[in-house]
Amino acid sequence: MNNGQAQALDLDAAFRESQIGEVLDGLERDLIGLEPVKSRIRDIAALLLVDKLRASLGLSTGAPSLHMSFTGNPGTGKTTVALRMAEILHRLGYVRKGHLVSVTRDDLVGQYIGHTAPKTKEVLKRAMGGVLFIDEAYYLYRPENERDYGQEAIEILLQVMENQREDLVVIFAGYKDRMDTFFRSNPGMSSRVAHHIDFPDYTPAELHSIAALMLQQMHYRLNQQSDEALLEYIERRIQQPHFANARSVRNALDRARLRQASRLFERRGGLISKEDLMTIEAADIRASRVFANDRNESK
Numbered sequence: 001m002n003n004g005q006a007q008a009l010d011l012d013a014a015f016r017e018s019q020i021g022e023v024l025d026g027l028e029r030d031l032i033g034l035e036p037v038k039s040r041i042r043d044i045a046a047l048l049l050v051d052k053l054r055a056s057l058g059l060s061t062g063a064p065s066l067h068m069s070f071t072g073n074p075g076t077g078k079t080t081v082a083l084r085m086a087e088i089l090h091r092l093g094y095v096r097k098g099h100l101v102s103v104t105r106d107d108l109v110g111q112y113i114g115h116t117a118p119k120t121k122e123v124l125k126r127a128m129g130g131v132l133f134i135d136e137a138y139y140l141y142r143p144e145n146e147r148d149y150g151q152e153a154i155e156i157l158l159q160v161m162e163n164q165r166e167d168l169v170v171i172f173a174g175y176k177d178r179m180d181t182f183f184r185s186n187p188g189m190s191s192r193v194a195h196h197i198d199f200p201d202y203t204p205a206e207l208h209s210i211a212a213l214m215l216q217q218m219h220y221r222l223n224q225q226s227d228e229a230l231l232e233y234i235e236r237r238i239q240q241p242h243f244a245n246a247r248s249v250r251n252a253l254d255r256a257r258l259r260q261a262s263r264l265f266e267r268r269g270g271l272i273s274k275e276d277l278m279t280i281e282a283a284d285i286r287a288s289r290v291f292a293n294d295r296n297e298s299k
Helices: 010-020 020-030 037-054 078-091 116-125 150-163 176-185 204-217 225-236 245-266 273-279 282-286 289-298
Strands: 068-072 102-104 129-133 169-174 195-199
Touching: 010 020, 010 037, 010 289, 020 037, 020 078, 020 225, 037 078, 037 289, 068 078, 068 116, 078 102, 078 129, 078 169, 102 116, 116 129, 116 150, 116 204, 204 225, 204 245, 225 245, 225 282, 225 289
Parallel strands: 068 169, 068 195, 102 129, 129 169
Antiparallel strands: none
16 A cells, blocks of 8 residues: 555545535535525535645645635625634534634724724723624725724734734625725735635525525514515515615514504404414505505505
8 A cells, every 4th residue: 555545545534524514504504595605615515624634644735724705785694604614614623613703894893093903902802712703894904084993903913914814704794896806905904715615696596595494493474465565565676775685674574563463462352363463465565665666555
């Protein structure tokens, strides 16, 4: 047997031992759509597992760069995927704890001289051993304001991303166009981010499926009329301003639940069945302002 065969490793065994399959299966099961994103996460997980195996045979090329950029519109699952990424990194031994610390500019940047450094360092201290998720990261950089302290936070982040990259992974998130500008304006930051993942908007059919899953988890149900009303709501809401994908759908369901509760309350004095308590009626959805034009036209 030659030396290469003697050092052969069982990839399947390594995959099972790492338990990252559970996380990847969970992503596939719990996240509707996002196929390009899930594919990239599987690719990154495969790369990291293979790198671990290479290192065990003395083939290490140095610690891989793990900092990432997640771009896309609100409500496309960036925070959820970041949580799963933290789990994968922890199970493969790339971070000690596997927790996620989610912050925005306000958590990092101070309001006066000498305030930013301690704020940023405190956040980094909490995130050490895990993943730091910076949402709307482009707000850290405000070149139009000479007295802004965001650049100080960026410089501290850059230093830690380089010098302590074996104990912290940073994920920057936000709208794609603004993130592109942010990285162009901060080339030192861009050079340290190895993985750029774009999160596409959900289709109406995917949002409809997401809504059904949300309702199931909350023990609500739709009848045929309310199901049709929900799909119509989604198709209309997508065309309106400030649409936030799954987040907007969740907000719509919360308002429908509120209307359902009000409708049932108006019926007090009679008996209410379990079916009544679980069912969202079409009227609970069509009372939304999204259908306001229909109501005005019918008057």
